[in-house]
Amino acid sequence: MRLSKGARSSGMILSIMRSVQVSGLDCHKYLQYLFIELANLPVPCDAEVLQDYVPWSSQVRKQNVQDKSQLKTTASAFPKS
Known part of the structure; x- marks a missing residue:
């Protein structure tokens, strides 16, 4: 099954936003932070540098x-089986 570029991009963004939520971060604040910081990187496509901007870094x-309203910790977001 082939996905369009738009569908693939949307899937990536949604996956990152879910990771942001699970990590206990505020999605809006995280995106603001990314837009400001990434725009100022000398080489914005350097994968090694981008590791500092993933939600769990x-x-x-x-x-x-x-996210101050979230009371759960990241560990409690993954219940033990």
Whole structure:
């Protein structure tokens, strides 16, 4: 099954946003942070540099993009079987 480029891109974005939620981050704050920071990178496509901007990175957590209304921790979001 072939997906259009738009469908593939949408799937990637939705996957990242779900990772943001599961990581206990505020989606709006995270996107604001990304749009500001990524626009200022000297080489925006460097995969090694982009690792600092994934939702689970320590650098993102330091930027106060936590979702204050979420009471669960990341660990409790994954119940034990």
